[in-house]
Amino acid sequence: MNASLSKRLATIPSRHPRLHFDGDGREGLIRLSESSHRLYAEWLFDWVDRYRDWSPQTEIPARAGSEVMLEESGAFVTNAALAYVISGERQHLHLARRWALAMTEVPKTELRRYGLGIYAAGLARAYDWLYDEFTDEERQKIREHLARLVLEVYHGSIPGHERQQWWADATMHHDHWIPVGGYGEAALALLGEVDEASTWAAAAKEDFDVCLSWLGEDGAWHEGAADWCYTLAPLLWFYGAWQSVVGDDLHDFTWLRNTAAYRLYHWLPDDTYVYLNDSFRSGRYNTSGMASCHLLRRLSSLFQDGHAQWLAGRDESIDRKPAPKGVYQAPYESYSFMTERTNYPHPDSQCVAWNVLWFDPEVKPESPDDLSVGRHFSNAGLAIMRSGWDSQATVVSLACGPPGGERCAARIRAGETCSIASYDHAHADFNAFTLFARGQYFITPAGYARRSSRFQNVVTVNGADFPPDAAAEARIVAFGRDDANGFSYAVGDATDAFASHLEVDFYRRHLILLDSGVCVLFDELRLASKGFQCWNRFEWTVHSDPQVHRVEAHGPHLLWRPVEGEEPRLDLHIVEPLEFAWEHATLKSTGGTDMLAAHRLVRPEWYSDRMHVLAVMYPNGDHQPPDVLRHPDFLAVAAEDQALIGFALSPLSPESLTELTQEDTHGRDLLIFGSDPDSPETYLVKTDTEARKESLGRD
Numbered sequence: 111m112n113a114s115l116s117k118r119l120a121t122i123p124s125r126h127p128r129l130h131f132d133g134d135g136r137e138g139l140i141r142l143s144e145s146s147h148r149l150y151a152e153w154l155f156d157w158v159d160r161y162r163d164w165s166p167q168t169e170i171p172a173r174a175g176s177e178v179m180l181e182e183s184g185a186f187v188t189n190a191a192l193a194y195v196i197s198g199e200r201q202h203l204h205l206a207r208r209w210a211l212a213m214t215e216v217p218k219t220e221l222r223r224y225g226l227g228i229y230a231a232g233l234a235r236a237y238d239w240l241y242d243e244f245t246d247e248e249r250q251k252i253r254e255h256l257a258r259l260v261l262e263v264y265h266g267s268i269p270g271h272e273r274q275q276w277w278a279d280a281t282m283h284h285d286h287w288i289p290v291g292g293y294g295e296a297a298l299a300l301l302g303e304v305d306e307a308s309t310w311a312a313a314a315k316e317d318f319d320v321c322l323s324w325l326g327e328d329g330a331w332h333e334g335a336a337d338w339c340y341t342l343a344p345l346l347w348f349y350g351a352w353q354s355v356v357g358d359d360l361h362d363f364t365w366l367r368n369t370a371a372y373r374l375y376h377w378l379p380d381d382t383y384v385y386l387n388d389s390f391r392s393g394r395y396n397t398s399g400m401a402s403c404h405l406l407r408r409l410s411s412l413f414q415d416g417h418a419q420w421l422a423g424r425d426e427s428i429d430r431k432p433a434p435k436g437v438y439q440a441p442y443e444s445y446s447f448m449t450e451r452t453n454y455p456h457p458d459s460q461c462v463a464w465n466v467l468w469f470d471p472e473v474k475p476e477s478p479d480d481l482s483v484g485r486h487f488s489n490a491g492l493a494i495m496r497s498g499w500d501s502q503a504t505v506v507s508l509a510c511g512p513p514g515g516e517r518c519a520a521r522i523r524a525g526e527t528c529s530i531a532s533y534d535h536a537h538a539d540f541n542a543f544t545l546f547a548r549g550q551y552f553i554t555p556a557g558y559a560r561r562s563s564r565f566q567n568v569v570t571v572n573g574a575d576f577p578p579d580a581a582a583e584a585r586i587v588a589f590g591r592d593d594a595n596g597f598s599y600a601v602g603d604a605t606d607a608f609a610s611h612l613e614v615d616f617y618r619r620h621l622i623l624l625d626s627g628v629c630v631l632f633d634e635l636r637l638a639s640k641g642f643q644c645w646n647r648f649e650w651t652v653h654s655d656p657q658v659h660r661v662e663a664h665g666p667h668l669l670w671r672p673v674e675g676e677e678p679r680l681d682l683h684i685v686e687p688l689e690f691a692w693e694h695a696t697l698k699s700t701g702g703t704d705m706l707a708a709h710r711l712v713r714p715e716w717y718s719d720r721m722h723v724l725a726v727m728y729p730n731g732d733h734q735p736p737d738v739l740r741h742p743d744f745l746a747v748a749a750e751d752q753a754l755i756g757f758a759l760s761p762l763s764p765e766s767l768t769e770l771t772q773e774d775t776h777g778r779d780l781l782i783f784g785s786d787p788d789s790p791e792t793y794l795v796k797t798d799t800e801a802r803k804e805s806l807g808r809d
Contacts, residue, residue, distance in 0.1 A: 116312040122355065124302030126241035127195075129234065129295065129351045130467055136195055139466065143196040146471040151196055153430075154462045158193045161186070161456070162205055168215040175440045177225030181397035183213060184232025184292075185459045191236040192463040194243075203243055210236040211248060214255040222266060224277055224285045227292020228398055230259040231347060234296035256296055257304045263293040264310050267317065280531035281321045282514055284333060284341040288398065290317045291344025298355045314348060315360070322365060324528070326489020326517045329368030333535040334389025335376035340399030342369070343460070346408050350467075361412050370409040370418035373402075374478060375485040375494045378546055379501045381424050382436075384494065385555050386509060386544070388535035392436030393425070400437040400457040401429040404464035411468060416476030423475055426465075429458050446559035449699040484598040484623075486589040489515045493589050493600035495623045504547040504627035504729050508619065509539045510602025512582045522581040530580075534561075538576045540584045540607035541619040542566040547627055547729030548678040552659065552670050553652045557706060565697075565706065569633060569723075570649040571612045582607045587618070588790035590806025595753055595781060596625035599806055601790045613638040618790070620757060620783055627730070628749040632757040633723040634784065649693075650711040650723050652682070656696060656704035663692040666735075668709055679731035684711060685738055685747055686724040724757065737776050744782050756782040764794055764801040772798050 127136060143151035166183050170176050187209040194202035213233050217226075237244075237252045244252065266275035267290050277286045294314025300307035331338040349360045376384040376393070383393030394400045406422035409415060428435060434453035438445070445451060477499070484495040491511015497504045512519035513536035514528060522528055537556060544567065545553040556565035563576035588601040600621050608614040616636040623629050633650065652668070654661050659670045670680040684690070690711045697706040711723065724745050726736050737748035739756065743766060746756030754775055762785035770780070780796040791806045 112312055112316055115315070116308045119301055119308035119311050119356065120305075122301045122308075127239045128355045129238045129299055130354050132354065135354070140196050143466065147466055147469055150462075150465040150469055153458075154189060154193055154466055155197060157456075157458060157462045158190050158202060158205065162201070166209050166212045166216075168212060168218065170216055170221060172217075172219065172221045172223070176221065176223050178397050178440050180216075180223060180225030180229040182459060183209070183216075184228040184230075185398070185463075187213060187232045187236045189459065189463045191239045192466060195239050196466065203240065206236055206240055207243065207248075210240070210252060214251055222262070222275055224263075224275070224289040225397070226259055227263050227289030227296075227344065229292070230256060230263065230296040231292040231344075233259070234299035238299045253300065253303060256300060257306070260293045260296050260300070260310050261306070263289045264297075264313060267293070268313075276531065279529040281317075281529070282324050282332065282518065282532035283535065284337050284395075284399075287318075287321065287341050288344050290314050290321075291348040294318075294348045295351045298351050301355065311352075315352065318345065318348070322363060324514070324518050324521070324532070325365045326515055327364040327368065328487040328489045329365055329370070329372040330487040330490035330492060330515070331369070331372065332387065332490060332513060332515050332533055334385060334387035334395075335373055335383045336385060336389035336393050336395035337387070337399065337535060338369070338373060338395075339393070339402045339405060340395045340397075342405050343398045346405060350408070366409075367413055370406060370413070370415055370421070371485065372487060373406070374417055374421050374481075377421060377424070378505060379499070379503055380549050381428055384505065384507055384544065384546070385557070386492070386507060386539065387537050388441075388558050388561070389555075390436055390438060390441070390558060391551070392428075392438075394437040394457065396439075396441060397454075398460055400454045401425075401459075401461035403429045404461040404468055407465055407470070408468040410473045411470035414473055416474055417478055417481065419470075419473045420475035420477055426461075429461055433457060441558055443559045446557070447697075447699055447705075449701060449703045449705060482591065484589070484591060484600075486586055486600070488586070489517055491516060491585050491602070493586050493602075493621070495598040495600065495621075497623060497625055497627045502548050502627075504545065504623060504629065506546075506621060506623050506629055507544045508541070508586065508600045508602055508621045509543075510541045510584050510586050510604055510619070512580050512584060513538065513578055514580045516585065519581050519583070528580060533580055536578075537561045537566060538563040538578045539566040540568060540576050540582070540604040541602040541617070542568050543619070543621055543631065545629060545680070545727060545729070547680065550658070550672075550678050550680075551655065552680040552729070553727075554655050554706070556653065560706070565653070567652045569617070569635065570651065571608060571614060571635070571637075572645075572647050573649075574609055574612055576604075576607050577609055579607065588806065590791060592804070592806060595779075598623045599783070599793075601784075603790075616787075618784070622755055622783070624749055624752055626750055626752065628752075629727040629729075630747065630749060630755050631723070631725045631727070632745075632783070633721070634757070634759075635721045637719040639719060644715050644717060646716040648713040648716045648721050652709050654707045654709065656707040661694075661707060661709055663694070663709070668692075677731070678729070681728040681731060681733045683726045683728070683733065683735060684723070685726060685736065686722050686745055687711075687713065722757075722759070739775065739780075746780060746782070748776060748778055753779040753781050756780055758782055758785040761785060761787070762794060764803055767794060767796040767801040770796055
């Protein structure tokens with residue numbers, strides 16, 4: 111514990127309001143609610159009036175799922191209290207007071223859930239914002255109860271404490287950030303009134319310092335774009351309260367500055383999201399993460415980010431729509447094998463107050479059209495590439511990094527320990543890819559809780575899953591853009607991700623997205639020896655959603671068609687290997703519903719020490735087999751009317767290509783990747799006049 115920080119906090123006198131605004135700030139909010147923030151104020155009033163007949167639950171069971179009631183109670187009392195702050199209407203005051211006083215009855219029995227953090231924070235805001243409206247006896251009752259709640263969650267969040275809870279050492283798990291941010295914000299409301307409050311608030315700040323030290327600078331969150339909401343909310347609440355109470359701005363942190371871009375690049379043209387790891391396509395997650403626009407409003411204001419403001423507007427249009435919209439209540443592991451899911455009926459409960467507090471009209475929305483069409487999140491080992499930002503765009507992802515990110519992996523390799531709970535919402539998706547095009551998810555992520563590599567779009571050697579090794583040296587080794595030839599390119603190296611007994615000596619996946627939307631994938635895998643020869647088995651898998659598409663194999667083609675109708679379609683054509691079998695499997699829920707379909711290219715007897723897979727994906731439906739150039743040193747395909755895209759089978763130099771004729775290349779330019787394994791960002795170009803080496807430009 112930083113004694114000097116705690117001592118400093120202990121000198122802060124009692125005053126109210128001070129969480130997120132002070133007395134002058136309150137007057138400013140009232141003025142804004144009548145002008146630039148009027149629509150948000152009306153949204154808040156409408157929400158509170160619509161649900162004014164609700165009553166807080168004081169009998170909350172001590173079981174999984176109780177977080178829903180705890181966090182929704184925290185949100186309701188926040189909304190009601192802020193409604194009174196800016197309206198001055200007695201009906202809003204009576205409602206907020208009734209809730210705040212009733213919330214002092216929870217828990218009646220032992221209730222050790224992480225949602226108590228959010229519960230305490232909501233009660234603390236009501237205590238702070240309505241301080242002058244409570245009697246002395248009511249203030250004392252709320253203050254003493256808050257102190258009990260904070261102490262309980264504080265002890266539960268300390269590794270090694272006798273009251274430690276499971277989340278205590280899970281520093282990179284959203285279920286750690288929620289109680290820590292919650293008890294920290296509540297402690298700030300008690301400074302100058304409860305002696306231990308300075309210790310609690312300092313501990314929360316230092317806890318987040320530790321949490322953030324395990325993250326990289328790329329803004330990525332290893333649990334996915336939906337879980338990002340559940341993680342970011344308590345951090346922004348606590349940091350915002352710290353700034354208004356203590357006066358320090360904790361926001362200027364590189365990860366936080368870049369994190370809006372992480373969400374933006376996961377955005378899909380239908381206002382859903384790439385749903386990697388334990389995420390959902392809605393881009394929202396669980397209770398405090400079931401809305402997202404307010405988080406982006408805050409980031410746009412903090413960093414004057416017009417692109418975040420643009421995305422906030424897109425997310426707000428979804429947050430304001432009535433349910434259901436794929437925001438699932440308490441998404442626990444049963445969702446991996448069950449289709450019955452409960453949607454939140456009123457997700458905007460989480461954002462109505464915060465849009466009033468955080469919207470900055472001075473930041474003008476900026477469309478992402480001016481941004482690059484790809485982004486490499488280096489700590490996460492994630493590349494997302496798109497053919498554009500329009501509604502018909504193709505969006506592909508390539509994941510190749512350790513489950514908790516590279517910084518976490520480096521610290522583990524150096525001898526530090528990291529609780530498995532920190533990254534147990536990540537997936538073993540080494541070199542997994544996904545493909546979305548023309549408004550449809552064709553090659554899908556695994557989905558919530560299907561963390562094993564068996565459910566990812568990866569390769570398998572001898573039937574073995576990838577171990578979920580947080581220290582694995584898997585990474586994106588090349589990423590970039592060639593504007594002249596119209597493509598984006600990423601390469602993942604997952605050699606080290608295989609179990610050692612498989613003796614995989616080399617494995618890279620190359621993914622090229624052409625501006626036309628066509629995607630080319632090349633896998634090169636090499637064993638240390640021929641090993642068991644006829645007992646070796648190789649599988650290459652892609653997945654689809656059987657409720658959306660029917661997938662049929664026709665020779666080397668896999669063809670996706672909608673369950674209803676004929677468009678849009680995807681044609682995946684296997685160029686290499688020439689001989690293989692298709693295997694199809696369907697994961698069904700316990701109720702018999704098809705949930706996930708697997709389509710596997712299988713070589714049941716694999717005598718060689720090498721395996722190459724070259725696939726071309728056409729998101730415009732059926733396609734004739736591509737032109738193929740087979741050479742002893744490389745394989746190349748012509749995707750539509752663009753250049754030949756080739757991949758080296760052995761090291762090559764520009765001089766190696768000088769003997770090729772225009773007849774050999776079908777009159778096209780030839781681009782060859784992987785010619786220098788030590789420089790995967792370079793590629794060879796053969797035109798009718800020269801052969802040269804190029805290097806990717808950073809996208």
